[in-house]
Amino acid sequence: MSPTHSGFVALAGRPNVGKSTLVNAMVGHKVAIVSDKPQTTRRAIRGVATGPDWQLVLVDLPGVQRPRDALTTRMQSRVERELADSDAALMLINGLEGIGPGDRFIADALRKTSTPVIVAVNKVDKLNDAKLMEVLQAAADLEVGDDIYPISARKGTGLEPLLDRLRELLPEGPFYYDPSEESDQTEATLLAELIREQVLRRTFQEVPHAVEVVIDDIEEVRDDLLRVTAFIWVETDSQKGILIGAQGKMIKTIGTAARRELQRELGRKVHLDLSVRVRKDWRGDDRALDRLGIE
Numbered sequence: 001m002s003p004t005h006s007g008f009v010a011l012a013g014r015p016n017v018g019k020s021t022l023v024n025a026m027v028g029h030k031v032a033i034v035s036d037k038p039q040t041t042r043r044a045i046r047g048v049a050t051g052p053d054w055q056l057v058l059v060d061l062p063g064v065q066r067p068r069d070a071l072t073t074r075m076q077s078r079v080e081r082e083l084a085d086s087d088a089a090l091m092l093i094n095g096l097e098g099i100g101p102g103d104r105f106i107a108d109a110l111r112k113t114s115t116p117v118i119v120a121v122n123k124v125d126k127l128n129d130a131k132l133m134e135v136l137q138a139a140a141d142l143e144v145g146d147d148i149y150p151i152s153a154r155k156g157t158g159l160e161p162l163l164d165r166l167r168e169l170l171p172e173g174p175f176y177y178d179p180s181e182e183s184d185q186t187e188a189t190l191l192a193e194l195i196r197e198q199v200l201r202r203t204f205q206e207v208p209h210a211v212e213v214v215i216d217d218i219e220e221v222r223d224d225l226l227r228v229t230a231f232i233w234v235e236t237d238s239q240k241g242i243l244i245g246a247q248g249k250m251i252k253t254i255g256t257a258a259r260r261e262l263q264r265e266l267g268r269k270v271h272l273d274l275s276v277r278v279r280k281d282w283r284g285d286d287r288a289l290d291r292l293g294i295e
């Protein structure tokens with residue numbers, strides 16, 4: 001068997017360039033959007049793409065996303081640290097909008113690293129040839145990275161050459177994530193796990209083991225606002241009492257922290273309705289376990 005290659009690719013790009021769309025396209029059906037954060041809690045993992053002998057973990061490169069901020073030494077050193085922990089950086093450019101100050105800001109930050117940088121110009125499905133040439137030239141003028149790949153994350157065009165190139169940059173090493181865990185974690189499962197994580201942080205002894213979180217509903221209230229209704233299952237009334245806390249303080253704390261996590265994940269405002277339900281012995285209930293996707 002040939003050795004496996006795996007590594008982290010740091011994604012950089014202005015808001016709305018299509019990072020999520022690209023990650024989804026790369027990850028395809030072979031994906032798990034993972035909620036845990038290996039190595040450091042700073043890393044928000046967007047997705048994991050796994051092939052027979054390779055695995056790409058796509059993460060956000062923090063610190064270069066807000067071009068209006070002053071480029072402080074501190075931000076630059078954060079970017080450098082993140083890049084040092086990554087095997088490659090992928091800078092995404094919005095082909096529809098062309099190069100702007102935000103892109104130059106990002107390029108400046110990336111140029112200072114020894115980590116290989118790949119540039120992709122996205123949304124080329126909306127560009128005619130003349131416009132495409134213009135934006136590719138402008139991207140080259142940024143003088144960051146060696147290669148520029150025109151792609152359409154939405155249509156899935158141009159992704160193979162880009163993936164090939166990224167794969168070449170992966171060092172030999174074992175997978176970070178078990179490929180068999182790619183069981184298409186749904187968004188609801190991911191959100192439930194993010195909430196459960198906040199419960200686990202604040203509970204002790206037998207309580208963490210007795211907790212499961214179930215998303216009951218995700219409703220789009222407005223373009224920028226989602227209402228998420230979730231239940232925290234526990235097995236006994238006393239566990240329920242612990243989770244609610246005196247004057248409801250515990251559940252409130254959990255709710256606030258979880259809402260923040262969901263907002264970060266979803267990139268939108270979230271209204272979180274959280275309630276605690278006693279479901280005696282759910283761990284021994286086959287139907288409940290099926291529904292939760294626990295084998």
Ligand SMILES: Nc1nc2c(ncn2[C@@H]2O[C@H](COP(=O)(O)OP(=O)(O)OP(=O)(O)O)[C@@H](O)[C@H]2O)c(=O)[nH]1
Pocket residue numbers: 013014015016017018019020021022122123124125126151152153154155267
């Ligand atoms: N025409 C076209 N639209 C695209 C393409 N890729 C993404 N988009 C659209 O661009 C918008 C932003 O895409 P996202 O993937 O959410 O962008 P993002 O960079 O992840 O945004 P953040 O998560 O806020 O960083 C969406 O409306 C996408 O449908 C593409 O290849 N072509």
